[in-house]
Amino acid sequence: MNKAQIFDFFSRLAEANPAPRTELDYGNDYQLLVAVVLSAQATDAGVNKATRRLFEEVKTPAQMVALGEDGLKQHIKTIGLFNAKAKNVIALSEILERDFGGEVPQDRDVLTTLPGVGRKTANVVMNTAFGQETFAVDTHIFRVGNRTGLAPGKTPLAVELKLEKRVPGPFRRDAHHWLILHGRYVCKARKPECWRCIVADLCRYKPKTPPPVTKSAP
Numbered sequence: 001m002n003k004a005q006i007f008d009f010f011s012r013l014a015e016a017n018p019a020p021r022t023e024l025d026y027g028n029d030y031q032l033l034v035a036v037v038l039s040a041q042a043t044d045a046g047v048n049k050a051t052r053r054l055f056e057e058v059k060t061p062a063q064m065v066a067l068g069e070d071g072l073k074q075h076i077k078t079i080g081l082f083n084a085k086a087k088n089v090i091a092l093s094e095i096l097e098r099d100f101g102g103e104v105p106q107d108r109d110v111l112t113t114l115p116g117v118g119r120k121t122a123n124v125v126m127n128t129a130f131g132q133e134t135f136a137v138d139t140h141i142f143r144v145g146n147r148t149g150l151a152p153g154k155t156p157l158a159v160e161l162k163l164e165k166r167v168p169g170p171f172r173r174d175a176h177h178w179l180i181l182h183g184r185y186v187c188k189a190r191k192p193e194c195w196r197c198i199v200a201d202l203c204r205y206k207p208k209t210p211p212p213v214t215k216s217a218p
Contacts, residue, residue: 140183
């Protein structure tokens with residue numbers, strides 16, 4: 001895509017959804033961090049179901065440490081890899097309480113030193129909690145970036161760096177939310193729903209998926 005097409009691409013997504021947000025439920029920056037850590041290889045809906053009661057009880061790193069690893073597991077045992085995630089959440093909570101006064105640091109490099117926090121997770125927190133223009137490349141954004149030609153790359157980091165260069169100023173703050181939602185609900189992995197895609201004419205994906213055939217009533 002050229003610059004004009006990219007601007008048009010995001011203009012349409014913005015018009016359709018002027019105020020995009022993460023679909024994870026949370027009440028503060030710490031809960032957001034925990035939710036994003038838990039969401040690795042899990043659906044947002046599944047995480048929200050598991051954290052609903054947890055976040056009523058736990059709102060701070062100190063409260064999480066007090067709950068303990070076994071207590072946390074009871075809340076999140078429906079989530080994939082819950083044993084490892086529980087260990088990481090307790091460990092990062094201890095660090096936040098000990099080294100940062102219970103606050104989530106507003107620094108991506110520092111965030112990635114916490115157990116269970118990779119670059120994608122740190123980018124989500126920096127963007128959603130602190131309003132930074134970061135691009136958290138998950139499987140949806142990786143697919144959309146490559147399939148559409150918006151930001152092709154062989155690795156998530158390559159796609160992220162392409163987005164850094166290509167996304168125009170007015171759209172940088174919310175770009176990753178639009179792309180995630182587009183990938184989740186329209187530009188799906190197995191069968192993209194091209195017939196209802198508002199940016200289909202800008203997309204370089206050639207085998208456009210036709211609309212499903214509806215059977216007429218007898």
